[in-house]
Amino acid sequence: MRFLLTDEQAAFGRSLDAMLTAADTPSAVRAWAAGNAVPGNALWARLAEAGVFALAVPEAYAGVGPLPVELAVACVELGRHAVPGPVVETVAAAVLLARLAEHGEEGPAKRLLPALAAGAANATLTLQGCGPYALDADSATYLLTVRGDELRLSRGYGALQTSADPARRLYRPEPGGEVLASGPAVTAAAAYAADHAAFATAAQALGTGLALLDRTVAYVKQRTQFGTAIGGFQAVKHRLADTLIGLEFARPLLFGAALSMTSADIAAAKLTAGEAAYAAARTALQLHGAVGYTQELDLSLWLRKARPLRDAWGTPSQCRAKVLAAP
Amino acid sequence: MDLRHTPEEDAFRAEARAWLAAHVPAEPLPSLETEEGFAAHRAWEARLHADRWSVVSWPREYGGRGVDIFMWLLFEEEYFAAGAPGRVSQNGISLLAPTLFDHATEEQRARVLPAMASGEVIWAQAWSEPESGSDLASLTSRAVRTEGGWLLSGHKTWSSRAAFADRAFGIFRTGPEAAKSHHGLTYLMFDLRADGVTVRPIGRLDGKPAFAEVFLDDVFVPDEDVIGEPGQGWRIAMSTTGNERGLTLRSPGRFTAAADRLVQRWRTSADPSDTALRDRVADAVVGARAYQLFTYANASRCAAGTVLGAESSLNKVFWSDYDIALHETALDLLGADGELAGSEWAEGYVFALAGPIYAGTNEIQRDIIAERLLGLPKGRR
Numbered sequence: 001m002r003f004l005l006t007d008e009q010a011a012f013g014r015s016l017d018a019m020l021t022a023a024d025t026p027s028a029v030r031a032w033a034a035g036n037a038v039p040g041n042a043l044w045a046r047l048a049e050a051g052v053f054a055l056a057v058p059e060a061y062a063g064v065g066p067l068p069v070e071l072a073v074a075c076v077e078l079g080r081h082a083v084p085g086p087v088v089e090t091v092a093a094a095v096l097l098a099r100l101a102e103h104g105e106e107g108p109a110k111r112l113l114p115a116l117a118a119g120a121a122n123a124t125l126t127l128q129g130c131g132p133y134a135l136d137a138d139s140a141t142y143l144l145t146v147r148g149d150e151l152r153l154s155r156g157y158g159a160l161q162t163s164a165d166p167a168r169r170l171y172r173p174e175p176g177g178e179v180l181a182s183g184p185a186v187t188a189a190a191a192y193a194a195d196h197a198a199f200a201t202a203a204q205a206l207g208t209g210l211a212l213l214d215r216t217v218a219y220v221k222q223r224t225q226f227g228t229a230i231g232g233f234q235a236v237k238h239r240l241a242d243t244l245i246g247l248e249f250a251r252p253l254l255f256g257a258a259l260s261m262t263s264a265d266i267a268a269a270k271l272t273a274g275e276a277a278y279a280a281a282r283t284a285l286q287l288h289g290a291v292g293y294t295q296e297l298d299l300s301l302w303l304r305k306a307r308p309l310r311d312a313w314g315t316p317s318q319c320r321a322k323v324l325a326a327p
Numbered sequence: 328m329d330l331r332h333t334p335e336e337d338a339f340r341a342e343a344r345a346w347l348a349a350h351v352p353a354e355p356l357p358s359l360e361t362e363e364g365f366a367a368h369r370a371w372e373a374r375l376h377a378d379r380w381s382v383v384s385w386p387r388e389y390g391g392r393g394v395d396i397f398m399w400l401l402f403e404e405e406y407f408a409a410g411a412p413g414r415v416s417q418n419g420i421s422l423l424a425p426t427l428f429d430h431a432t433e434e435q436r437a438r439v440l441p442a443m444a445s446g447e448v449i450w451a452q453a454w455s456e457p458e459s460g461s462d463l464a465s466l467t468s469r470a471v472r473t474e475g476g477w478l479l480s481g482h483k484t485w486s487s488r489a490a491f492a493d494r495a496f497g498i499f500r501t502g503p504e505a506a507k508s509h510h511g512l513t514y515l516m517f518d519l520r521a522d523g524v525t526v527r528p529i530g531r532l533d534g535k536p537a538f539a540e541v542f543l544d545d546v547f548v549p550d551e552d553v554i555g556e557p558g559q560g561w562r563i564a565m566s567t568t569g570n571e572r573g574l575t576l577r578s579p580g581r582f583t584a585a586a587d588r589l590v591q592r593w594r595t596s597a598d599p600s601d602t603a604l605r606d607r608v609a610d611a612v613v614g615a616r617a618y619q620l621f622t623y624a625n626a627s628r629c630a631a632g633t634v635l636g637a638e639s640s641l642n643k644v645f646w647s648d649y650d651i652a653l654h655e656t657a658l659d660l661l662g663a664d665g666e667l668a669g670s671e672w673a674e675g676y677v678f679a680l681a682g683p684i685y686a687g688t689n690e691i692q693r694d695i696i697a698e699r700l701l702g703l704p705k706g707r708r
Contacts, residue, residue, distance in 0.1 A: 001331065001626075002328065003328060004328065004624060006328070228706075231704055234690075234707075237698070241696035242693070244641070244700060244701060248621070251621075251624075268616055321609070324590070
């Protein structure tokens with residue numbers, strides 16, 4: 001047993017962190033929210049170069065995966081930097097197509113996966129029972145839908161449904177479209193893809209929570225009231241200590257899930273990371289005070305994301321049910 | 328990253344499981360916080376020791392098996408899953424022994440450890456004083472130099488197990504009276520039945536004498552019972568409390584076994600439409616798994632040579648809060664019987680309630696986390 005990242009895995013995370021830190025991600029997030037995907041797509045191109053989108057794609061389709069541990073490492077960093085776009089959905093689409101191929105339906109995988117692995121294309125999707133909205137359908141190359149036992153390539157989508165996090169652009173797919181596959185293999189692959197979506201969302205949530213904690217710790221060290229840094233007050237310290245505890249106990253569940261990829265372990269990770277990130281957002285807002293309650297402070301980019309991530313691809317209640325459904 | 332066990336670990340687990348299945352008493356022993364129960368638990372320690380199961384991680388020469396921290400964790404999982412008795416020797420094994428391994432002489436180890444491993448000598452801790460709880464470094468009990476040793480005087484309190492234990496360990500002021508601080512403290516061991524010692528048991532919340540106050544009136548302690556250099560007691564004691572808060576005091580096996588029992592009870596007796604209760608049962612399962620994996624990660628760091636410091640405060644807050652939540656859920660599952668002092672979960676619940684208080688209160692732990700892990704400024708407590 002060695003339940004630690006390897007040096008290579010840790011270095012991969014650090015290199016993504018450094019790249020995204022240097023890339024002025026907040027302005028790309030704001031542009032994305034305003035409907036300008038150009039800076040966001042430039043970020044995606046760099047992430048593709050770093051190999052992020054190949055991690056969930058098998059080697060047979062030009063990927064390097066599946067590498068769930070590396071995928072978690074990457075998604076934590078993408079969450080830490082609030083990278084916009086259908087990251088989770090592209091991962092889930094890749095897993096869905098790869099799983100279908102394993103069940104003998106190789107056509108869609110051959111057609112779509114190599115471009116997804118290279119980052120030349122991305123995807124969003126809806127899966128039955130996982131909510132009606134396709135994230136960022138306006139900028140995704142492929143819009144996939146699973147209803148019943150049919151996987152379709154959707155032709156279009158309805159009007160923008162504004163999310164509480166404006167960088168999450170939600171659309172309802174139009175009915176119909178080309179049937180890529182059908183039958184029980186689709187249903188099975190969709191369930192597997194939904195677990196991966198929950199897993200990647202858990203990682204993003206953890207990264208979001210870590211960013212909120214870091215920014216808030218920095219703030220309370222420099223904000224003075226009553227002639228002293230507010231970070232010296234015990235009420236402030238204890239709230240931040242609890243935030244760290246929540247996040248640090250979510251981390252091992254995430255990587256434990258990466259090793260087993262069972263529904264129950266993923267649900268435990270999703271539940272814990274989602275709740276910890278949301279608690280971090282509440283703490284960040286409270287400790288920043290009124291300035292934290294503004295759109296203009298970059299903190300808002302993470303604050304508004306924490307709640308949707310907590311609920312996307314598995315609400316806390318759904319996750320708890322899955323934990324106990326395990327044999 | 329790898330959570331798999333080696334064939335040697337699997338074999339060790341199987342051996343432990345078989346031994347426990349053959350030897351764990353069918354009926355629970357009486358509470359170890361009673362005189363009768365203390366004696367029964369001491370006899371159980373001897374039974375464990377006879378087959379080298381009392382201190383598996385210690386070197387063989389002291390009665391252990393010399394296994395690494397991963398095998399220790401496996402043993403603990405099996406131990407609690409088997410429903411084996413609580414460990415009356417725990418203060419000695421998890422607090423004093425690590426200190427002896429790090430700071431004592433060969434002679435001290437050879438003299439103290441084997442009798443600890445067998446349960447022949449059971450140890451109590453003597454840290455707190457009436458006016459020195461969280462602010463432990465303000466303590467005033469003294470050790471004064473005398474021919475061949477030291478004379479202890481003062482008043483220790485909240486000493487777990489001291490009502491029935493044989494010996495105790497703690498820190499005493501040996502430096503100047505004026506310097507009431509971390510300096511001038513000395514770590515030593517003393518006999519609870521020596522001349523000048525008065526032990527007054529204290530009933531905890533359920534009335535059982537789980538701890539005691541200890542009055543010391545010129546109690547002689549020979550030089551051979553001083554651990555480390557005189558004056559270095561604070562540093563030495565802190566290495567002990569790191570163990571207490573961190574890896575060794577609460578093994579994850581305790582919680583994974585309790586969560587399993589909780590789920591079994593829930594599946595067989597709970598109303599499936601009560602989703603509020605279901606959610607809390609799920610949280611118990613998830614919390615136990617989180618703590619187990621967090622511990623595996625820390626054990627992996629230790630195995631790689633890292634010395635854990637303030638991180639142990641994360642553990643302590645987590646398990647102590649978790650333990651209470653788990654027992655509250657269990658009591659709720661029992662319905663009206665949850666109120667009964669003799670219920671299956673009652674003793675565990677009372678024990679859990681103390682968790683956020685002992686081994687450094689959770690308020691102190693949160694200060695440590697904020698100051699040492701997050702780098703926030705020191706402030707007034």
